[in-house]
Amino acid sequence: xxxxxxxxxxxxxxxxxxxxxxxxxxxxxxxxxxxxxxxxxxxxxxxxxxxxxxxxxxxxxxxxxxxxxxxxxxxxxxxxxxxxxxxxxxxxxxxxxxxxxxxxxxxxxxxxxxxxxxxxxxxxxxxxxxxxxxxxxxxxxxxxxxxxxxxxxxxxxxxxxxxxxxxxxxxxxxxxxxxxxxxxxxxxxxxxxxxxxxxxxxxxxxxxxxxxxxxxxxxxxxxxxxxxxxxxxxxxxxxxxxxxxxxxxxxxxxxxxxxxxxxxxxx
Amino acid sequence: xxxxxxxxxxxxxxxxxxxxxxxxxxxxxxxxxxxxxxxxxxxxxxxxxxxxxxxxxxxxxxxxxxxxxxxxxxxxxxxxxxxxxxxxxxxxxxxxxxxxxxxxxxxxxxxxxxxxxxxxxxxxxxxxxxxxxxxxxxxxxxxxxxxxxxxxxxxxxxxxxxxxxxxxxxxxxxxxxxxxxxxxxxxxxxxxxxxxxxxxxxxxxxxxxxxxxxxxxxxxxxxxxxxxxxxxxxxxxxxxxxxxxxxxxxxxxxxxxxxxxxxxxxxxxxxxxxxxxxxxxxxxxxxxxxxxxxxxxxxxxxxxxxxxxxxxxxxxxxxxxxx
Numbered sequence: 001x002x003x004x005x006x007x008x009x010x011x012x013x014x015x016x017x018x019x020x021x022x023x024x025x026x027x028x029x030x031x032x033x034x035x036x037x038x039x040x041x042x043x044x045x046x047x048x049x050x051x052x053x054x055x056x057x058x059x060x061x062x063x064x065x066x067x068x069x070x071x072x073x074x075x076x077x078x079x080x081x082x083x084x085x086x087x088x089x090x091x092x093x094x095x096x097x098x099x100x101x102x103x104x105x106x107x108x109x110x111x112x113x114x115x116x117x118x119x120x121x122x123x124x125x126x127x128x129x130x131x132x133x134x135x136x137x138x139x140x141x142x143x144x145x146x147x148x149x150x151x152x153x154x155x156x157x158x159x160x161x162x163x164x165x166x167x168x169x170x171x172x173x174x175x176x177x178x179x180x181x182x183x184x185x186x187x188x189x190x191x192x193x194x195x196x197x198x199x200x201x202x203x204x205x206x207x208x209x210x211x212x213x214x215x216x217x218x219x220x221x222x223x224x225x226x227x228x229x230x231x232x233x234x235x236x237x238x239x240x241x242x243x244x245x246x247x248x249x250x251x252x253x254x255x256x257x258x259x260x261x262x263x264x265x266x267x
Numbered sequence: 268x269x270x271x272x273x274x275x276x277x278x279x280x281x282x283x284x285x286x287x288x289x290x291x292x293x294x295x296x297x298x299x300x301x302x303x304x305x306x307x308x309x310x311x312x313x314x315x316x317x318x319x320x321x322x323x324x325x326x327x328x329x330x331x332x333x334x335x336x337x338x339x340x341x342x343x344x345x346x347x348x349x350x351x352x353x354x355x356x357x358x359x360x361x362x363x364x365x366x367x368x369x370x371x372x373x374x375x376x377x378x379x380x381x382x383x384x385x386x387x388x389x390x391x392x393x394x395x396x397x398x399x400x401x402x403x404x405x406x407x408x409x410x411x412x413x414x415x416x417x418x419x420x421x422x423x424x425x426x427x428x429x430x431x432x433x434x435x436x437x438x439x440x441x442x443x444x445x446x447x448x449x450x451x452x453x454x455x456x457x458x459x460x461x462x463x464x465x466x467x468x469x470x471x472x473x474x475x476x477x478x479x480x481x482x483x484x485x486x487x488x489x490x491x492x493x494x495x496x497x498x499x500x501x502x503x504x505x506x507x508x509x510x511x512x513x514x515x516x517x518x519x520x521x522x523x524x525x526x527x528x529x530x531x532x533x534x535x536x537x538x539x540x541x542x543x544x545x546x547x548x549x550x551x552x553x554x555x556x557x558x559x560x561x562x563x564x565x566x567x568x569x570x571x572x573x574x575x576x577x578x579x580x581x582x583x584x585x586x587x588x589x590x
Contacts, residue, residue, distance in 0.1 A: 015374055
């Protein structure tokens with residue numbers, strides 16, 4: 001029985017999820033990404049808030065930032081891994097000689113990224129409640145859901161960006177998988193409101209969806225919204241960047257076929 | 268016979284360095300026609316452009332100029348449809364390290380849209396075909412070079428391709444494994460009748476596997492045809508060495524059929540024949556009847572390496588000459 005195009009799409013998406021899942025469960029570094037680093041981040045910053053004798057709201061402000069950064073990093077690295085593993089194994093040509101579409105590669109790996117990231121969220125929620133008496137679910141289930149969806153979508157944007165850079169610059173770009181999230185955290189106000197940033201950084205922060213999602217989530221913990229309709233702006237910007245990213249990725253794939261990137265990175 | 272691959276005027280230049288000023292012209296107007304069901308070999312030294320040509324024909328790389336037709340589809344605009352029907356295996360195979368043999372095959376099987384039981388059956392079939400049963404749960408990075416190559420071949424047959432591209436399939440393998448891989452390639456082609464395009468720099472491998480061969484040097488096809496045709500084209504002939512007693516009649520040698528050239532020195536004679544296998548018997552009869560007592564005789568048949576060297580010499584001395 002021949003399969004419909006829709007079924008074949010699903011199977012190809014499943015392929016990238018399968019690869020990331022196997023690598024996640026088999027590699028120590030992959031496990032440390034979801035267990036070690038997020039907990040180290042939460043505890044070190046959490047203990048700093050204790051030392052500085054910050055009140056509950058301020059502690060929440062900072063822990064929301066730490067949590068966001070961990071969730072985005074874990075989820076985006078899975079999307080980036082869709083190409084990074086091929087880059088490291090020099091097997092890129094075998095992936096791109098198969099009849100795949102770019103969205104299948106991104107969606108499959110993003111799915112595992114969301115799973116891993118959701119696990120990190122649960123882990124950090126429990127530990128922050130136990131260690132610092134901060135409840136991430138105080139704002140309500142739907143709010144958490146919107147916030148997480150926003151973070152996961154931001155992660156797919158960063159992962160897409162890393163994939164584009166890898167196809168353009170090869171090994172030189174792999175560092176982007178670990179640096180883009182940190183750079184974004186600096187501008188979007190992970191540990192502080194964006195209003196304290198020197199000009200022109202607040203303007204740049206307004207062009208990044210994470211700023212709006214942090215603003216939205218923190219508004220449930222006693223912090224006044226400085227931006228209007230943060231959720232609408234956040235999702236709107238994500239939609240725009242996703243469209244832009246999809247077009248760019250397609251163009252870069254064409255560029256890679258023209259420049260021999262798949263062959264060069266497989267030698 | 269219908270054409271599986273038709274390439275016309277393929278050019279490719281790689282640009283590098285600041286401002287893309289450093290140019291390397293890798294392919295210079297390659298024309299190629301490959302019929303359905305044949306094993307076609309592209310032979311050439313390192314840096315000849317073999318991998319670039321194969322990458323272009325397999326849609327991994329876009330040419331700067333030229334036209335490609337794969338089963339009548341446009342090789343540049345119909346890449347996705349073509350990729351459904353082709354596959355590749357290359358020497359020094361690389362796959363994701365931590366995935367086992369079976370997981371790698373499952374992964375690539377999914378990329379080719381194989382579902383559920385059909386994928387399971389295909390993976391099991393290929394694991395058995397390439398004798399990978401004992402290694403099915405071994406991660407890729409723990410496999411020997413020969414096993415990696417077998418996995419690469421197994422992966423390349425997952426989608427039952429109509430065209431199989433093999434890029435130096437036995438490079439880096441020991442002779443025993445190379446022979447086995449060659450036999451497997453030949454058996455698979457015979458059984459399935461698929462078209463195979465193979466690149467190699469090993470002349471013997473090309474001669475053993477390929478129906479037709481093209482010589483590629485510095486991005487240009489020097490000559491193409493069957494091994495027999497190519498040998499005849501260069502007219503360097505097969506060399507017969509004779510140690511004899513008595514005399515050898517030079518008149519008889521001049522009259523004998525197929526003698527291209529000869530030299531006679533004290534008790535030794537070297538004769539160049541256009542076709543050693545066919546001409547040797549009559550030549551020996553002629554010499555024996557004319558009173559020559561042959562003590563020792565040897566025949567060294569021209570091989571593809573000699574032919575390639577000859578074509579290279581011709582092209583170096585006359586760059587306009589292309590056959």
